[in-house]
Amino acid sequence: MTAREAILALDLGTTVCKAVLFGQAGEVLASAERRLAMRRTGDGGAEQDPETWWSAATAAVRAAVAGVPQVSLAAIALCAQRETLVPVDERMRPLHDAMLWLDARGSDLAVRWRERYGPALQDWTGLVPGAPYSAGKIHWWKQHRPEVASRARWYLQPKDDLVYRLTGRVATDVTLAARTLLYNARVRAWQPELLADLGIEERQLPPVLAPDEWVGEVTRDAAEAWGIPPGTPVLLGGGDRPCEVLGCALAPGEVMESSGTTSNVAAVTRDPRPGHPAVSATPHVVPGQWVWELGLAGTGAGLEWLGAWVVEAPHGWADLDRRLSASRPGAGGLLALPFFLGARAPRWSPEAGGALVGLRGTQGSPDVVRAVAEGLAYELNAALGALRAAGVRVEAVRVTGGLARSSVWNRIKASVYRCPVRQGQVAYGAAFGAFLLTARRLGWPVDDKTARRWNPVVREYLPDPAWVRLYQTGYQVYEEVYRRLSPAFSALAAYRRLSEEASPHNPTNALNPDDGLC
Ligand SMILES: Nc1ncnc2c1ncn2[C@@H]1O[C@H](COP(=O)(O)OP(=O)(O)OP(=O)(O)O)[C@@H](O)[C@H]1O
Numbered sequence: 001m002t003a004r005e006a007i008l009a010l011d012l013g014t015t016v017c018k019a020v021l022f023g024q025a026g027e028v029l030a031s032a033e034r035r036l037a038m039r040r041t042g043d044g045g046a047e048q049d050p051e052t053w054w055s056a057a058t059a060a061v062r063a064a065v066a067g068v069p070q071v072s073l074a075a076i077a078l079c080a081q082r083e084t085l086v087p088v089d090e091r092m093r094p095l096h097d098a099m100l101w102l103d104a105r106g107s108d109l110a111v112r113w114r115e116r117y118g119p120a121l122q123d124w125t126g127l128v129p130g131a132p133y134s135a136g137k138i139h140w141w142k143q144h145r146p147e148v149a150s151r152a153r154w155y156l157q158p159k160d161d162l163v164y165r166l167t168g169r170v171a172t173d174v175t176l177a178a179r180t181l182l183y184n185a186r187v188r189a190w191q192p193e194l195l196a197d198l199g200i201e202e203r204q205l206p207p208v209l210a211p212d213e214w215v216g217e218v219t220r221d222a223a224e225a226w227g228i229p230p231g232t233p234v235l236l237g238g239g240d241r242p243c244e245v246l247g248c249a250l251a252p253g254e255v256m257e258s259s260g261t262t263s264n265v266a267a268v269t270r271d272p273r274p275g276h277p278a279v280s281a282t283p284h285v286v287p288g289q290w291v292w293e294l295g296l297a298g299t300g301a302g303l304e305w306l307g308a309w310v311v312e313a314p315h316g317w318a319d320l321d322r323r324l325s326a327s328r329p330g331a332g333g334l335l336a337l338p339f340f341l342g343a344r345a346p347r348w349s350p351e352a353g354g355a356l357v358g359l360r361g362t363q364g365s366p367d368v369v370r371a372v373a374e375g376l377a378y379e380l381n382a383a384l385g386a387l388r389a390a391g392v393r394v395e396a397v398r399v400t401g402g403l404a405r406s407s408v409w410n411r412i413k414a415s416v417y418r419c420p421v422r423q424g425q426v427a428y429g430a431a432f433g434a435f436l437l438t439a440r441r442l443g444w445p446v447d448d449k450t451a452r453r454w455n456p457v458v459r460e461y462l463p464d465p466a467w468v469r470l471y472q473t474g475y476q477v478y479e480e481v482y483r484r485l486s487p488a489f490s491a492l493a494a495y496r497r498l499s500e501e502a503s504p505h506n507p508t509n510a511l512n513p514d515d516g517l518c
Pocket residue numbers: 012013014015016017081240259260261262263299300301303304317318320400401402403404405406
């Protein structure tokens with residue numbers, strides 16, 4: 001019997017690493033997931049041990065390939081979280097834990113650069129300069145860990161690290177380079193002013209290749225670790241978002257909403273200049289195309305934190321729909337600003353904090369969960385509003401990512417967005433996109449129509465007229481609450497820092513008569 005050909009796609013997300021084996025008809029032959037831990041630091045940081053990228057990938061791949069003995073592996077397809085960065089030394093050893101994309105430390109760089117370079121910064125990089133991106137992480141190490149920065153031979157994003165460990169080659173791709181705030185994707189070059197300003201050399205950043213280039217072959221050691229044949233070709237691939245956009249096989253008038261650890265809304269175009277200050281433009285994994293996108297702060301990450309706190313069920317996701325249904329639309333008048341990890345697009349306020357407004361002593365824990373889920377939908381609606389304002393037709397939203405599995409949240413979003421929310425057949429959107437890119441490169445007959453046939457819409461959630469009326473009011477109140485609370489976020493952040501420094505057990509914090517207490 002001849003073995004079927006397959007492509008192994010790996011999606012190294014922020015909190016879940018997915019390995020998916022796809023067959024020649026785009027079918028999922030096997031899949032496996034492994035969780036990745038992250039650590040929040042008190043000062044707005046979020047870190048990850050880079051060793052877990054390799055160990056989670058290895059465990060997921062071994063579990064996936066073990067399920068399907070009769071395949072011949074044609075290639076490896078890669079995609080991964082973006083912006084997250086690790087500095088490594090000459091021998092490729094990490095000098096510090098990786099700083100995650102959601103790590104807000106280093107945000108002052110974007111503020112300083114916005115003042116110094118004005119509109120040129122967004123024009124060069126395509127990015128709305130409100131978050132640290134990778135450059136902010138280098139800036140933070142330079143300021144706070146100079147011994148790390150002075151020894152850094154390379155700065156690598158998670159997929160760069162995987163590529164090196166798989167093939168022995170150091171390389172990144174344009175879609176990842178474009179998330180550093182250092183790269184000009186339109187002219188395909190690092191922006192020299194920005195490298196000089198940051199005080200780094202181009203040799204510290206990996207060479208930039210196209211996502212559909214073969215980057216190398218799996219080494220003997222890596223093959224042994226993953227339980228796959230050595231010499232298997234590896235396609236460089238791209239960031240998880242553009243791969244998801246490709247994997248969603250968007251029809252005209254559809255935009256993507258991905259919600260996993262975080263959320264992102266995106267549309268495909270051929271124009272690298274959105275002309276809207278809140279919308280970033282980054283290169284697509286498909287040559288000649290661009291992705292207009294807005295990346296929000298933690299969605300799943302916020303819900304997980306809330307889940308652990310309010311309902312004491314850290315990973316009880318099967319429960320989410322039940323809890324959302326146990327409340328009612330509008331959560332009994334409870335409204336949440338879901339900025340548990342600060343606010344990114346479209347507001348760009350790292351100091352923002354979460355808020356629960358409207359507590360009346362009548363609501364219970366399901367209302368809190370529902371209010372946060374509705375707050376996240378409102379925030380996504382604001383991001384979609386910016387895409388619309390940039391001229392994008394938003395007639396329907398294709399959802400992907402772990403949270404797309406929540407049918408109640410999908411129903412809520414259809415009524416908040418006031419357009420259909422569509423769920424595709426393939427649960428692993430990013431891995432599917434990386435697979436499509438690789439299949440095309442292998443010469444498999446895969447065009448846009450094939451992709452749509454392989455990942456058809458299997459569920460459509462339509463706006464419910466009664467919910468639409470309620471959520472229109474809810475969204476107005478949400479924006480009003482944000483507008484009124486946002487002036488207080490800086491003062492609240494200062495208060496939070498004071499509280500973090502204070503320790504009830506620390507004798508130096510004992511009351512002092514000079515404090516002017518009565
Ligand atoms: N059945 C489910 N219902 C609702 N939410 C779920 C379910 N399963 C997973 N999730 C949520 O999805 C998240 C994982 O989704 P996903 O695998 O897309 O994340 P990720 O790829 O690591 O994140 P990102 O792409 O943002 O880096 C979990 O953290 C959880 O919040």
